[in-house]
Amino acid sequence: MSTMTTPTPSASCFLVGPVPFKDVAGPEDDNHITPPEECGHIISTLPTIAFLGRFVHHQYQGAWVIHERLPGVLSFQRSFTPRPGDVLLASPPKCGTTWLKALSFAIMARAAYPPTAGDHPLLRLNPHECVPFIDDLFSAGQDAKLEALPSPRLMNTHMHHSLLPASVAVDPNLKVVYICREPKDMLVSMWHFGNTIHPCDFSDMFESVCEGKSPDGPIWDHVLGYWRASKASPERVLFLRYEEMLLNPVESVMKLAGFLGVPFSAVDEVAGLPADIVKLCSIDTMKGLQVNKTGASGLFYKFQHKSYFRKGATGDWVNHMTPEMAQRLDDIFEYKLRGSGLSFSS
Numbered sequence: 252m253s254t255m256t257t258p259t260p261s262a263s264c265f266l267v268g269p270v271p272f273k274d275v276a277g278p279e280d281d282n283h284i285t286p287p288e289e290c291g292h293i294i295s296t297l298p299t300i301a302f303l304g305r306f307v308h309h310q311y312q313g314a315w316v317i318h319e320r321l322p323g324v325l326s327f328q329r330s331f332t333p334r335p336g337d338v339l340l341a342s343p344p345k346c347g348t349t350w351l352k353a354l355s356f357a358i359m360a361r362a363a364y365p366p367t368a369g370d371h372p373l374l375r376l377n378p379h380e381c382v383p384f385i386d387d388l389f390s391a392g393q394d395a396k397l398e399a400l401p402s403p404r405l406m407n408t409h410m411h412h413s414l415l416p417a418s419v420a421v422d423p424n425l426k427v428v429y430i431c432r433e434p435k436d437m438l439v440s441m442w443h444f445g446n447t448i449h450p451c452d453f454s455d456m457f458e459s460v461c462e463g464k465s466p467d468g469p470i471w472d473h474v475l476g477y478w479r480a481s482k483a484s485p486e487r488v489l490f491l492r493y494e495e496m497l498l499n500p501v502e503s504v505m506k507l508a509g510f511l512g513v514p515f516s517a518v519d520e521v522a523g524l525p526a527d528i529v530k531l532c533s534i535d536t537m538k539g540l541q542v543n544k545t546g547a548s549g550l551f552y553k554f555q556h557k558s559y560f561r562k563g564a565t566g567d568w569v570n571h572m573t574p575e576m577a578q579r580l581d582d583i584f585e586y587k588l589r590g591s592g593l594s595f596s597s
């Protein structure tokens with residue numbers, strides 16, 4: 252971390268970046284979950300599965316969405332009004348969402364909260380408390396909390412690109428940052444995370460992902476939707492890969508800042524501001540914070556904050572899959588992504 256004094260923010264930086272969601276919205280209101288009405292009829296007509304024999308999912312417009320969050324998708328499609336400056340972080344589950352939330356918040360809010368400040372919000376709040384998860388908010392009928400946020404709003408979703416309403420998918424004033432991850436590592440991460448609420452056999456989760464019947468699956472369609480959108484509108488959709496970010500975190504932070512319209516100045520760079528943000532948001536820093544050691548959050552499921560920070564590394568799949576399993580998943584993704592220009596093969 253830099254020991255120099257915090258440099259003057261770049262001229263292009265927002266005077267006020269996003270504010271921590273929890274500071275505006277208050278504590279999570281899981282006593283007042285009022286799913287939007289008139290969804291029941293639509294949901295009752297959809298194909299339904301019980302993922303791992305327990306978590307009911309519906310197939311809606313090609314995507315498998317967990318029962319609790321489907322009302323949110325419908326409500327979001329119907330009533331979300333983008334505002335200039337909105338930033339939507341999108342990802343399949345377990346692909347680096349928590350990290351991307353922390354980095355984006357730290358980048359965009361750096362004028363108000365320099366990354367080395369002792370009172371930085373990320374030192375007292377989990378990244379999921381700083382950046383709202385709209386799938387849950389809309390499902391709980393608490394989307395008014397989004398309206399209460401000052402601009403620029405920073406939020407996240409696990410929705411497929413095909414589920415985004417046209418107002419979001421083509422709005423020139425709304426930016427989307429997508430992060431994906433090597434599928435075998437994603438699956439391993441999903442299994443460990445899932446085990447914190449419902450222990451299951453790795454092979455059962457493996458089969459579900461291979462069949463495309465996993466949370467927010469099929470994952471290949473999830474990735475392809477945003478990949479194509481990023482190719483069609485690179486100024487609106489930034490496509491990031493977890494592995495590349497781990498390899499080059501400082502360059503990734505600078506790329507992200509540039510895309511978000513708040514690039515670092517030469518002074519910022521010399522002062523080590525991008526590196527300070529990388530350090531603040533690193534898994535080691537995050538893991539060591541009291542809020543992430545002991546806290547829990549989530550409207551429909553209370554997830555321990557510590558379960559969001561496990562290894563934060565690449566290649567852990569070798570400890571969980573046979574070579575045959577790995578080959579099978581690789582083959583499925585290669586087949587599904589063929590011709591797209593995107594590949595997870597090394």
Ligand code: PAP
Binds near residue numbers: 342439560562
């Ligand atoms: P979510 O979809 O439930 O929000 P998400 O944050 O996308 O989860 O994924 C969690 C993964 O990101 C974990 O990977 P692992 O299980 O393979 O270890 C977690 O460790 C990793 N992760 C979380 N924070 C960071 C970070 N600051 N740097 C790098 N990786 C991180």
